Amino acid sequence: MLWTLTSLFFFWCAFREIRTSIVAPAGFAFPMPVSKPYLAVVLTLAVLFAWPPVHTWHFERFLSANASELADNHRAKVHCNTIWDTMLDAEMLAAAHADPQTGEIGIQHPWCHTLRSYLNHPNAQPRMNSGA
Numbered sequence: 001m002l003w004t005l006t007s008l009f010f011f012w013c014a015f016r017e018i019r020t021s022i023v024a025p026a027g028f029a030f031p032m033p034v035s036k037p038y039l040a041v042v043l044t045l046a047v048l049f050a051w052p053p054v055h056t057w058h059f060e061r062f063l064s065a066n067a068s069e070l071a072d073n074h075r076a077k078v079h080c081n082t083i084w085d086t087m088l089d090a091e092m093l094a095a096a097h098a099d100p101q102t103g104e105i106g107i108q109h110p111w112c113h114t115l116r117s118y119l120n121h122p123n124a125q126p127r128m129n130s131g132a
Contacts (some may be wrong), residue, residue, distance in 0.1 A: 003052045010046035014039055056080055059116055067105060076103040080112035 021034040060078050067076035081089060086109040091097045096107040107115065118124075 003049050007046050007049035007053075010042050010049060013042045014046060017042065059112075063105075063107075063115075068103075071103070074103060076105060078105045078107065080107050081109050083109050085109070 017034060017039050020032045022031055024031045060080055063078035063080075064076055067078055068074065070076075085106075086092055089106070089108070092108070094108065095111040096105060098105040
């Protein structure tokens, strides 16, 4: 949520910059010229802050589609918990939990990250701690 709000703030800054180049601000007779470096920086920050929520949303849609297929095309909705969601979850110590009645599946934050890493690199060997 914080990523999205930060991204929206930077998009608003870009909108404000473009708007002042079209409509004269209060107290000015003419519109202000666009500051191209400022606009480039603000739009870059907006896109960078928007990437994590969009990436998570895409991953959840991918998991939901596969879970629905495994459940004989019954609706399934997968949600990757954030760190905050995981801390407040009653089943915090479980890797995931599901409600068969609603089809909702909640995966705890560290396990969702592990699953995403595995799907990105399925041939990578897991790191094992050696006892010696």
